[in-house]
Amino acid sequence: MIPWEKIDTAGIPGSDGELRLMRRGKEFSIMLGTNELMNSRLSGSEAALATLAAKRIEEVGAPHVLIGGLGMGFTLRAALGAFGGKARIVVSELVPAVVAWARGPMAGIFGDSLDDARVSIRETDVAEIIRTRRSAFDAILLDVDNGPEGLTRKGNDALYNASGLKAAKTALRPGGVLAVWSSGPNAAFTQRLGGAGFEVNEVNVRATGKGGGARHVIWIATKR
Secondary structure, three states: OOEEEEEEEEEOOOOOOOEEEEEEOOOOEEOOOOOOEOOOOHHHHHHHHHHHHHHOOOOOOOOOOEEOOOOOOOOHHHHHHHOOOOOEEEEEEEHHHHHHHHHHHHHHHHHHHHOOOEEEEEEOOOOHHHOOOOOOOOEEEEEOOOOOOOOOOOOHHHHHHHHHHHHHHOOOEEEEEEEEEOOOOOHHHHHHHHHHOOOEEEEEEOOOOOOOOEEEEEEEEEEE
8 A cells, every 4th residue: 555645744823733734646635633634535525515505595696605714625616616607706724835735736636726717815714704794705615623623723613603603694695604514413503503593404414425434514504
């Protein structure tokens, strides 16, 4: 078997954690300690984050979309296909090295998605964008950390607590959707979404998107 090779490391702003970009042949992995955060072979649930949200707002002709977390670009590429040619898509990535990896070692995975005229990349905390916008987005897609139970950075919890959900609701247009990816279920988060005034649909999705792999959870929360 081909051994894993460490390509690069990157610190996480506001945390003592360090990300590692690993490669084995054509396969890539982003690791935090012993935890694999994402793998280039497993894209199904991240892509579903975009496609499920797009179905909820399909009547919007030119949607304005915010994606929290670039990762390996699975959600971005799915969003480009799902939201249409008139969409505007803002991708917020906290770790600058992740953007550099997308344009460097992992460029083959990303293709031309980062250069699409519909896309703008912001190297900043997605929470800052959310807090400074009012009725700006038709969809907010969050694939930040491990979901509502933070793993990489304590500050990410602010996205998923009551005040964070209130800010997300404020940043959405009427009928807009907040879509949240998680590695597993979280009953308390489901309740918080309802308490924040969202209409909530919880969807189980396989990691591979083809009926195999781990079960991940996506919340589709619509602003009433």
